[in-house]
Amino acid sequence: MQSFLQFNPTRLWFGQDQIEQLQQELGTNGKRVLLVYGGGSIKKNGVYDAVMEQLTHMQAEVFEMSGVEPNPRLNTVRKGIDICRDKQIELILAVGGGSVIDCVKAISVGVYYDGDVWDIVTRKAVPHKALPFGTVLTLAATGSEMNNISVITHWEKNEKRGWSSSFAYPAFSILDPTYTYSVPMDQTIYGIVDMMSHVLEQYFHRTENTPMIDRFMESVLLTVIEAAPKLLADLNSYEHRATIMYAGTTAFNGLLSSGTDGGDWASHQIEHGLSAVYDIPHGGGLGIVFPNWMKHCAEEDPSRMKKLAIAVFGIDPSDKTDHEIALEGIDALRSFWNSLGAPNRLGDYGIDDSRIEELVHKSFMKDKVGQYKMMTRETVRDILIRSLA
């Protein structure tokens, strides 16, 4: 086990009608509020009204910024920063999924930074202060509601960059599973692939003696695998929405890396390249890339893929090589995602090999890609080619 700090300052209010906690949180954090959201679905499904009811009751002064993109863009962040400065905002409230929350994280640290916020996203500058912000989650997927990580896209440069800061934790997050009832089938599926991918990235670590955290990761995967088909058969099930929503948060709030080296994350880097160039859904890209990354890596060292195959997919290891067991597990994962309706090849998005060198290049926005196996341009190209058809 490695040394670690376990700390997460976010207050996670989970359950039906927890929106009422907004009043208490507002009392602590200030009443000049910037409400940030995406394409406006929250106005159709009642979430906007529920939030406004609380804000009105607290006599908050509310400003709004809508139109945050699915892969949130730098220009949108800049616009939010301007509003916060102009209107002397005291609290930002992100109402939406990971994209809206990631955007708000960048706004929150950007407000107190004199230069361009892209410096923070590209890690050229380090934030020292942030506007407090909270979230009202409407999509179970990224885990952004309880971590300090954000991904921002520079659309003109086709660059998608992840960054983090100890100032980028939400002060609070409100998770009401009923707010995800109206999430359509495809977004629900992408969210499930996304949260499972977060666990898998962390699972592919190389730290010895992390038995409890390994079991926790297997527990999250087993729970999602069990609940996902039930949820897709009944999108308005409170219990299954709740199970998936809580799993999504737990998948990526720091806990599952306690004492490990943090895992690999190459599949995420490769997917960031894909969605920077083609703007495909993050969960869709991950579902295609991840099994191919696993197959690629299992050829050298199948140890963790084997462990996963046995513990999560119930593969019988008798009379098989480690590599054979690993491959059966990878096939089981791919079959599971296919059974949900997730795409399994880049061709499903109309992507061919015409821009493959660009995709390889975009995967290397960080100096180092991968940890379970260090990636080179050649290994990334191999994984992308495996992913085409």
Add this chain to the structure above:
Amino acid sequence: MQSFLQFNPTRLWFGQDQIEQLQQELGTNGKRVLLVYGGGSIKKNGVYDAVMEQLTHMQAEVFEMSGVEPNPRLNTVRKGIDICRDKQIELILAVGGGSVIDCVKAISVGVYYDGDVWDIVTRKAVPHKALPFGTVLTLAATGSEMNNISVITHWEKNEKRGWSSSFAYPAFSILDPTYTYSVPMDQTIYGIVDMMSHVLEQYFHRTENTPMIDRFMESVLLTVIEAAPKLLADLNSYEHRATIMYAGTTAFNGLLSSGTDGGDWASHQIEHGLSAVYDIPHGGGLGIVFPNWMKHCAEEDPSRMKKLAIAVFGIDPSDKTDHEIALEGIDALRSFWNSLGAPNRLGDYGIDDSRIEELVHKSFMKDKVGQYKMMTRETVRDILIRSLA
């Protein structure tokens, strides 16, 4: 799943040499420090010196209070409160196990309360402020290092009371597994029984649809069951000390009750009665009482005992009634604890039935005892009688 708040403000520094983080924590929390510890073992095993080295380096002004009892007593808490007021202490540092930490929690809230701190312990008064405190853990057992719960004994009244407050979380806790190398065999065993009991109490809840948290609880138990015999065979193993230490914290830091009704806790109430009257080790008492509580409750409803038997003890359920499966699991638990060297009957502590009515009475320090099954004086008496021999 029930609605819940997931929030824990303690910074948990885990790993070898994490004592160095004390400097950073001291910088945040103040330099007039009251060092609180127990019988002085920390002076023999080097922990006192390691702490003092950091405090000296930071030019802290250090006051000391030693002699906190294994079941910490109200008079010791009162003494600590007097020192804090007299010396204008800014930060209390608990160096020890759960008893020292529980004592410091009571001191920390008592400093700002005008009346007798026993009012807070007995829930007649509610704290509104507390002195910040941190912990350096030297015993893996109670989980007090990352929760807001404390148990204080009024020795003259033979009363042992649990209380909690949102102000009673440690600001930080430093967990260096090497600091537990010198914990003797018997205390190591009691700690293992104690942490497993904390998980079991929470496992016996009645909330439907908590699949992930149920698996987390099973994960903690499986991990402790796997690591405990290895640790007892090699008390200086860093990896096994680390596994057990982290399991002990995770067992009781709030996570494992997320979304459940919180579980039962009758066995703890009964044990509090026992150690209030006989001053036996908490873990020793729990190891005796808990299986008998389980057997008692399984007669009416074996559902959770059955689940535990299959998931944790690998009991084959074929061709057995639920009650039979439950009993096999309970026997496996008792056998496991016995195999570690924990006592399995009150007679091992020389306790007979002569004061049994007093023990029954002392179990009812709260109005309500139990939740999986509501206890009456008759049911508690039954469990105590089963526990005698």
